[in-house]
Amino acid sequence: MEIAIAVVQMEDKKIDKFNANAFKVFLVNEPCSSSRHEIRLQLPRCHVSSNDDPGEIALRFVQYHCRKWPRRTFEVPLWHDNELMMQNRSSNTTSVQFALYCIPLIENEDEFTKLTKIGHFEALSSVSKYCQVDSNCFSVETCHCILQLERWLYDQQRNNTNFLARFFLLPPAKIRIRECAHNPAYEHEHSTLCHKRIMDYDRNSTTCTKKSCDLAEEVRRSNNARAKMMGYEKYDMFIINPIFGTGLHYNNANELQYYAKGVTLRENISSSSSSNGECWPEKYPLHKAAHDNNVDDIRRLLLQGMTANEKDNASWTPLHYCVFYNNLRATEVLLLHQGTDVNASNKVGSTALHFAALQGNVYMVELLLSHSKIDVDAKDNSGRRPIDICACVPKMEYQKVAKLLLNWKRLNKIQVELMDGGNAQLLLKHGQDTTAEELHAEMCKELKFNNDSGKLFAMWICSDRLSLQLKADHKPMLHMNKWKSKIAKFGNEVLESNDDDAPKIFFRRDARLTLQKEKMAILTPMALSLLYEECRFNYLKGLYPCSNHDLTSLAAIMLHIIYGVNIQLTDQMLASVIPMHRLPGTGNTLKQMRSRIEFEHQARKRTNLIKLQQEFLQICWRFSVYGATFFDAIAFMSKPAKLSVPVHAGVNDYGLHLINAQTKNLFQSYPLKNLTWIMKTDRPYIQINAKPDVDLTLSTPQASHINSLLTRLRNAAE
Numbered sequence: 001m002e003i004a005i006a007v008v009q010m011e012d013k014k015i016d017k018f019n020a021n022a023f024k025v026f027l028v029n030e031p032c033s034s035s036r037h038e039i040r041l042q043l044p045r046c047h048v049s050s051n052d053d054p055g056e057i058a059l060r061f062v063q064y065h066c067r068k069w070p071r072r073t074f075e076v077p078l079w080h081d082n083e084l085m086m087q088n089r090s091s092n093t094t095s096v097q098f099a100l101y102c103i104p105l106i107e108n109e110d111e112f113t114k115l116t117k118i119g120h121f122e123a124l125s126s127v128s129k130y131c132q133v134d135s136n137c138f139s140v141e142t143c144h145c146i147l148q149l150e151r152w153l154y155d156q157q158r159n160n161t162n163f164l165a166r167f168f169l170l171p172p173a174k175i176r177i178r179e180c181a182h183n184p185a186y187e188h189e190h191s192t193l194c195h196k197r198i199m200d201y202d203r204n205s206t207t208c209t210k211k212s213c214d215l216a217e218e219v220r221r222s223n224n225a226r227a228k229m230m231g232y233e234k235y236d237m238f239i240i241n242p243i244f245g246t247g248l249h250y251n252n253a254n255e256l257q258y259y260a261k262g263v264t265l266r267e268n269i270s271s272s273s274s275s276n277g278e279c280w281p282e283k284y285p286l287h288k289a290a291h292d293n294n295v296d297d298i299r300r301l302l303l304q305g306m307t308a309n310e311k312d313n314a315s316w317t318p319l320h321y322c323v324f325y326n327n328l329r330a331t332e333v334l335l336l337h338q339g340t341d342v343n344a345s346n347k348v349g350s351t352a353l354h355f356a357a358l359q360g361n362v363y364m365v366e367l368l369l370s371h372s373k374i375d376v377d378a379k380d381n382s383g384r385r386p387i388d389i390c391a392c393v394p395k396m397e398y399q400k401v402a403k404l405l406l407n408w409k410r411l412n413k414i415q416v417e418l419m420d421g422g423n424a425q426l427l428l429k430h431g432q433d434t435t436a437e438e439l440h441a442e443m444c445k446e447l448k449f450n451n452d453s454g455k456l457f458a459m460w461i462c463s464d465r466l467s468l469q470l471k472a473d474h475k476p477m478l479h480m481n482k483w484k485s486k487i488a489k490f491g492n493e494v495l496e497s498n499d500d501d502a503p504k505i506f507f508r509r510d511a512r513l514t515l516q517k518e519k520m521a522i523l524t525p526m527a528l529s530l531l532y533e534e535c536r537f538n539y540l541k542g543l544y545p546c547s548n549h550d551l552t553s554l555a556a557i558m559l560h561i562i563y564g565v566n567i568q569l570t571d572q573m574l575a576s577v578i579p580m581h582r583l584p585g586t587g588n589t590l591k592q593m594r595s596r597i598e599f600e601h602q603a604r605k606r607t608n609l610i611k612l613q614q615e616f617l618q619i620c621w622r623f624s625v626y627g628a629t630f631f632d633a634i635a636f637m638s639k640p641a642k643l644s645v646p647v648h649a650g651v652n653d654y655g656l657h658l659i660n661a662q663t664k665n666l667f668q669s670y671p672l673k674n675l676t677w678i679m680k681t682d683r684p685y686i687q688i689n690a691k692p693d694v695d696l697t698l699s700t701p702q703a704s705h706i707n708s709l710l711t712r713l714r715n716a717a718e
Contacts, residue, residue, distance in 0.1 A: 290318035349380030453527035542664035633700035
């Protein structure tokens with residue numbers, strides 16, 4: 001392992017505040033490998049063997065040249081977690097076996113000026129500018145280290161205003177332990193040794209052996225000792241490890257690392273661990289990601305199907321942890337997920353808004369209030385509203401929150417769901433009279449769509465039994481208010497008691513869109529992602545029948561997108577990328593499928609998300625059913641054979657597709673150019689004739705919608 005040593009010098013008079021010009025960094029000359037034999041500057045570097053302590057090696061470098069030990073050294077993180085992850089995946093970046101250690105000095109400090117014999121100090125701000133403008137003067141590693149060092153010093157001082165004073169001025173730990181004041185009433189033996197050291201008796205052998213009984217001499221010695229003790233650091237707490245030196249081993253109990261005020265999570269091991277030994281972070285990974293403000297992990301876990309409203313053994317949801325620990329970015333991600341209940345309460349009835357009021361965080365409260373479904377008057381088990389929690393606290397930040405809650409008026413917003421599981425809170429500009437066209441424009445603006453991307457999508461109203469695309473002049477709020485009557489007229493029959501008839505506004509692919517227009521469109525990454533998610537949804541529902549070869553390719557791509565490159569394929573993963581009806585039960589068939597998918601996944605080198613989503617869509621574009629809008633129906637066929645079968649009837653610019661509702665097999669596809677149909681007004685069926693010799697009748701409450709869509713697509717093709 002190799003380390004870079006940043007010896008940072010600071011002016012004593014500027015120690016009380018952060019100033020980039022106050023720092024100087026020590027640089028040494030390093031011959032450049034270019035043909036012009038230029039001289040480049042770099043931080044001092046040392047090689048560290050596997051058995052050595054890097055920090056100790058850094059300190060020895062200064063001690064070797066100055067014959068004096070510096071106060072301390074501290075490792076400066078060179079990479080954030082996500083940068084380190086990307087670095088581990090790349091073979092072209094600097095090895096992670098490289099570290100940066102910072103050693104603080106005060107300007108013109110005795111002995112340490114000898115460092116200038118091997119190098120010189122330069123202003124950190126100037127060096128940082130050169131690294132960004134002209135990096136030829138420095139090595140690549142030095143440029144990265146300088147920039148990280150400057151950012152680290154700034155971040156540390158911003159987080160703790162006493163950081164610089166302690167980092168540069170606080171005596172070393174060894175000195176603070178050696179030169180300390182002991183309580184003679186507590187440790188008589190140590191206080192005697194300390195007294196002798198303070199009096200410097202060992203400097204004079206005659207006085208060291210002298211036993212004086214002279215009162216004045218004792219007073220003088222005591223006063224001298226008292227004066228020196230007053231100048232020493234005093235410890236505030238004295239802790240002794242009871243098993244230190246006994247040979248006994250500490251029993252590292254599996255305790256929960258995460259806790260919150262007023263909630264006891266460490267009740268016992270059984271409450272923090274499951275029967276198979278899982279601890280809280282393993283059992284509730286989404287909660288841990290919310291606690292850590294890890295936005296990437298939250299998105300990944302939600303994509304894998306984790307429930308946003310799951311409660312842990314303290315009855316907290318992930319949103320509770322985000323709000324309690326003031327994690328704004330993580331809170332925003334959860335609020336944009338369509339499955340998140342913003343008003344979910346814990347066992348004492350506290351919602352996320354209660355927690356935000358408890359913390360006195362104005363920004364968090366504003367973020368929660370932006371959600372269209374927030375309940376400002378929600379009461380906990382004690383009958384307290386969020387405003388009741390903060391209004392009684394006489395601090396400025398709590399009073400600001402109380403004023404915000406008191407004056408808050410619900411904005412006329414509506415939640416629009418996206419196919420990737422997210423949502424957007426859109427303003428209803430004209431209240432109940434806001435049109436679908438206006439909502440569509442607001443959504444395109446929210447998602448930063450270009451003109452091509454916006455034309456691919458439309459506004460829909462959907463529930464379990466009915467999905468309707470809205471025309472531009474339709475008023476979504478009026479349709480939602482009349483949804484029960486529309487369900488009664490056009491809805492599918494109730495198959496399960498838990499069918500959700502509550503209508504939701506969706507932003508989905510336009511049913512009238514042709515495949516050619518989609519292929520020609522210049523898409524934004526978000527538009528591509530939404531098309532991919534809708535395609536993936538239909539594929540997993542069994543609405544896109546495909547060959548085994550395509551099935552393997554699609555599954556491998558989804559594994560890359562959801563789980564990444566280095567995975568161990570499990571049954572749960574397999575079930576998340578294969579349609580249920582295509583998943584073998586057990587035996588050789590399952591093993592062969594697993595083997596094919598694993599081989600395809602490992603052989604696939606492409607890991608860029610956009611490229612993977614494009615490849616997934618390109619495979620699905622080959623399916624004749626791609627982009628079809630599906631209706632549940634019963635097909636009664638008279639020619640070429642008489643039979644009846646429940647089907648999913650799909651309509652797109654190719655034609656009409658019948659998929660067996662039970663087996664999910666493609667029953668037949670009929671090109672649009674070969675179709676003729678008859679629809680009688682107010683009749684729940686449509687008669688279809690397909691050349692050369694097919695006659696069938698589709699019985700469905702949505703027969704009029706099939707007729708309308710077929711007519712639009714036929715007219716567009718002509």
